[in-house]
Amino acid sequence: MTQDLFADLPEEPRTETITDGALVLRGFVSERAEELLRGIQQVTNVAPLRKMQTPGGHTMSAAMSCCGKQGWVTDATGYRYQASDPLSGQPWPAMPEVFAQVAKDAAEAAGFSNFEPDACLINQYEPGAKMGLHQDKDELDYEQPIVSVSLGLSQVFQFGGLKRNERPVNVPLAHGDVVVWGGPSRLRYHGVLRLKAGEHPLTGACRYNLTFRRAR
């Protein structure tokens, strides 16, 4: 007869606090990952991933697309949310059902009830791609949290302070992890370090990040 040696041990903590109002939900979407990846495929078939230009005239290293009522874009004009894809002039693809559900569930698990995102930014990181420290501040209502889903290769997330000069903490994020931040942490600087080369059985040589926001 086999004994369950772990039966009496406390369950592995699945939730980690980064700061007040910022949590990592480890493996929160593991079982819905393939469905999420199919959603990414559907969206990017219509609104292709593209590397956008910063207002300063530089090309971002992460390729981006969007779905939902609003999409985040950057070009020479600046950062903004807009309802249409500048590549096609068409509305962004609708947010797949599973996207909205995952975002709501994760926000709820982190203590933010009734989160209804109207924007989902899809970031694709290939080896060498990164995202410098920045604040998400193009949204109207800072009472609404940010929900960030990691799929594929692991990448180091940096979570800093309300000022750029505060040293960020490094948080390695793996496939299936979700980060939720809001409240006093809503405007904290954050970013990701360069992606290291690797292979993931579901995504190959890249990482996807879904960032859910209430833009309006």
Add this chain to the structure above:
DNA sequence: CAGTGCCA
């Protein structure tokens, strides 16, 4: 106003 990039 620039800017999730870049330089010193």
Add this chain to the structure above:
DNA sequence: TTCG
């Protein structure tokens, strides 16, 4: 590597 940290800084603005």
